[in-house]
Amino acid sequence: MGIYLPIAEMSVNVFVLLAMGAAVGFLSGMFGVGGGFLITPLLIFYNIPPAIAVATGANQVIASSFSGALAHLKRGTVDIKLGLVLLVGGVFGSTLGAAVFAFLRAFGQLDLVISLLYVAFLGIIGGLMLVESVNAIRQSRAGAPPPLRRPGQHNWIHRLPLKMRFRTSKLFVSVIPVLGLGAAIGFLAAVMGVGGGFIMVPAMIYLLKVPTNVVIGTSLFQIMFVTAYTTIVQASFNQTVDIVLAFLLMVGGVAGAQYGARIGQKLRGDQLRALLAALVLAVALRLAFDLFVAPGSVYELAGPGGK
Amino acid sequence: MMLRAAAVIVLMLGAAPALAQTATQTPTQSPVSTVNPGEDGERVQIGLSTDRVTITSDFSGADLTIFGAVDGVDPQVSRLGGYDVVVVLEGPASPVTVWRRKRVLGVWINAQSLSFIGVPLSYSVATTRVFQDITDPAGYRRLSLGAANIHLEPQDRDSDPATIQEFTAALRERKLAIGLYTENIGGVQFLSQTLFRATLNLPADVPVGTHKARAFLFKNGEFVMETSSQLAIVKAGFEQRVYNYAHRYSFYYGIFAVALAMLTGWLGRLVFRRD
Numbered sequence: 001m002g003i004y005l006p007i008a009e010m011s012v013n014v015f016v017l018l019a020m021g022a023a024v025g026f027l028s029g030m031f032g033v034g035g036g037f038l039i040t041p042l043l044i045f046y047n048i049p050p051a052i053a054v055a056t057g058a059n060q061v062i063a064s065s066f067s068g069a070l071a072h073l074k075r076g077t078v079d080i081k082l083g084l085v086l087l088v089g090g091v092f093g094s095t096l097g098a099a100v101f102a103f104l105r106a107f108g109q110l111d112l113v114i115s116l117l118y119v120a121f122l123g124i125i126g127g128l129m130l131v132e133s134v135n136a137i138r139q140s141r142a143g144a145p146p147p148l149r150r151p152g153q154h155n156w157i158h159r160l161p162l163k164m165r166f167r168t169s170k171l172f173v174s175v176i177p178v179l180g181l182g183a184a185i186g187f188l189a190a191v192m193g194v195g196g197g198f199i200m201v202p203a204m205i206y207l208l209k210v211p212t213n214v215v216i217g218t219s220l221f222q223i224m225f226v227t228a229y230t231t232i233v234q235a236s237f238n239q240t241v242d243i244v245l246a247f248l249l250m251v252g253g254v255a256g257a258q259y260g261a262r263i264g265q266k267l268r269g270d271q272l273r274a275l276l277a278a279l280v281l282a283v284a285l286r287l288a289f290d291l292f293v294a295p296g297s298v299y300e301l302a303g304p305g306g307k
Numbered sequence: 308m309m310l311r312a313a314a315v316i317v318l319m320l321g322a323a324p325a326l327a328q329t330a331t332q333t334p335t336q337s338p339v340s341t342v343n344p345g346e347d348g349e350r351v352q353i354g355l356s357t358d359r360v361t362i363t364s365d366f367s368g369a370d371l372t373i374f375g376a377v378d379g380v381d382p383q384v385s386r387l388g389g390y391d392v393v394v395v396l397e398g399p400a401s402p403v404t405v406w407r408r409k410r411v412l413g414v415w416i417n418a419q420s421l422s423f424i425g426v427p428l429s430y431s432v433a434t435t436r437v438f439q440d441i442t443d444p445a446g447y448r449r450l451s452l453g454a455a456n457i458h459l460e461p462q463d464r465d466s467d468p469a470t471i472q473e474f475t476a477a478l479r480e481r482k483l484a485i486g487l488y489t490e491n492i493g494g495v496q497f498l499s500q501t502l503f504r505a506t507l508n509l510p511a512d513v514p515v516g517t518h519k520a521r522a523f524l525f526k527n528g529e530f531v532m533e534t535s536s537q538l539a540i541v542k543a544g545f546e547q548r549v550y551n552y553a554h555r556y557s558f559y560y561g562i563f564a565v566a567l568a569m570l571t572g573w574l575g576r577l578v579f580r581r582d
Contacts, residue, residue, distance in 0.1 A: 004364045006549040011367045011511045062568035067576045108406050108417045228565040235561030239553050243564050250568060254575025291414050299477035302404045
């Protein structure tokens, strides 16, 4: 069954989009990630103009992160104060990102930058995760106990000024890295259409030393706001949010996420991370392929509106 | 889907050729370069039963049928197949930028560009026969007729002529490759001595806006006259409203998109909750 997307101005198959949303929702439920980093490339592979894929991807992430954040708020595993400080940075980053987005689009380089950012981030994160999880699997096979993290250990980040106390996370840390991290994630949300959970979670654990139990909830809490802000900014300045497209993805996504979460609870953490890493690397390779392989035609048309 | 613009056989009612004006001609009083527009000459008319085509949510391209009639036919010329008709459906014009990609450090990037103004977003042409059998190349160029002859104007006319030529050719080639410019040889058929039917292709991503249907009549290889008619291609009610809101009230549209996402997330949790 075909459906005409009013903003993308093209006819697409409803079932392909629902299935795409469900598959990504399943994976996001299974791995506890927002799924924006998978949705946007998939939409681009499906010939949705990248500008619309990015803005609509951000809109779709709101649904899954809101649903997830509600669950964490109920359990009390959200550091609201930390989330709000991250959000202040996120608003700056997202505004800057939307401006850069419009600028790149005007100069015909948007598609390239989106692809490059995806290949770089997915390649690095996927590679690191794969190495780490394979090591963990090997160690557990060899019978060694998993290495203990020592949250009390401090690094250079904890010597910066302007310290602030975050009670829920039992942290006393400078606001500079918190704002900076928030801004970086906001920027990526605007330019890449991702929630940024795949960067936010490791950064909070390893850089800020936030206790693991509040990391996911806090990350979802602030991602929800940053993607909501990004959606409004993209809709206002670039008119690239396709609400019909986003809705189809969300419906598939929220359904898929619940089943994914059930499967995810049955798998071991290190195996789960290795699987996710393989998936992330596969998406990165597929995008890199298009960058490096000679295109069918060296010419490309661009009209107003990035199409 | 078949959009049938039913037969509107236009009987000659006086000075109808005044309709025929083309964008490329200078705005003088007699804009139609009609060879023989007198009372005894042939006249071509086309009729559309509708002046509006609506793109609904299940739109996946369509065939548009246009009927027309030639009046004042010389039966002898007609018997020998001396009359030819070319029908064109030209989409709304818009600026287009053509980029040329270049390999830098192994990565293909957009390196050089040339912008054109007033490029028809779509251009669909149907003919009675292959182009070279109807008239000579110079004739097509004079009329800017056919995908190869559409007038394309670079924004910066002082650019290097070789560059302009290269990018103009690339623009045509890309438009043909993505199916926005199409040629349907044999798409115009004479149903009788005077009545003809043209079948034009509307691709799934046909641009919305005012399209211009034009019919060109040729007699023994000579251009006789052209006529035109307008066709509005619009999105259906819901799609158009969404588009309008997104552009006119973009801030509120963004708020609505966020609210819809939150509602979906919340409902999804209610329906599938586990904790």
